[in-house]
Amino acid sequence: MSQFGEYIRNRREELQKNSPSMFSLRKVAQEADIEPSYLSKIERGLQPPPGQTTIEALARVLDEDKDVMLALAGKVSDDLSKIIQKRPKLFATLIRELKDMPDKAVLRLVREVRDGEW
Amino acid sequence: MSQFGEYIRNRREELQKNSPSMFSLRKVAQEADIEPSYLSKIERGLQPPPGQTTIEALARVLDEDKDVMLALAGKVSDDLSKIIQKRPKLFATLIRELKDMPDKAVLRLVREVRDGEW
DNA sequence: CATGTTGTGTAGTATATACTACACACTCCA
């Protein structure tokens, strides 16, 4: 079961509390350029999550992290895929190696890279 | 243009030189559980690369790296996708950060992780 | 009490993905 629908419904309803007119299902659907009934079905899990473009539009409208939303939909952002595909062995090895590492350890790597410890 | 077809044709012909009977198009197709005509078309780029399962079968038969072959087909292995999807922000940040880093730098990270420099 | 706005139900469609089935021509070689 993809939690995608539940997640965006919760998020939308939360936003709707503060600005009811801006976050009705119809408004959000319109912003994301899809039919309201389609969004309704997605939110209730009657339809699988939409395509990458629509997910990104929804992430924008709902001010959510695009990578998190894609993950909930069982996808990986195209830009990440392309980075991996340019050096598949390298990234495959690294990612598999990091699979069971605690967040802290991975974050340390990120910081190391960012600070340019070379 | 996906280089996938050209790549596996070259690889197969190379293997065919040494063991002609084991690496005919038909034999390879049979091992990979697809129709010869389909493989023929894939090799000549008349069909897009096959699905993940078939690519993995071909990688096995041709003794090639599965991640490299998937990359040539514009895909990313499902197991890698799942690792990313479990901690999307973390991995997205890391991968984007490593995008333009030289191989050496990334390899150093891999070694660091493997050797458990914590 | 009519009008607008809410979410939802039904019934589709277009396009892509991932193939199969089978006939054909050519070459090798016993």
Next chain:
DNA sequence: TGGAGTGTGTAGTATATACTACACAACATG
């Protein structure tokens, strides 16, 4: 010289993906 094996051409199919179009009932609100 005919039978096995080579690759290829044509013509499909099944299933999944990613949606649209429109009608409808419930609610509120002016």
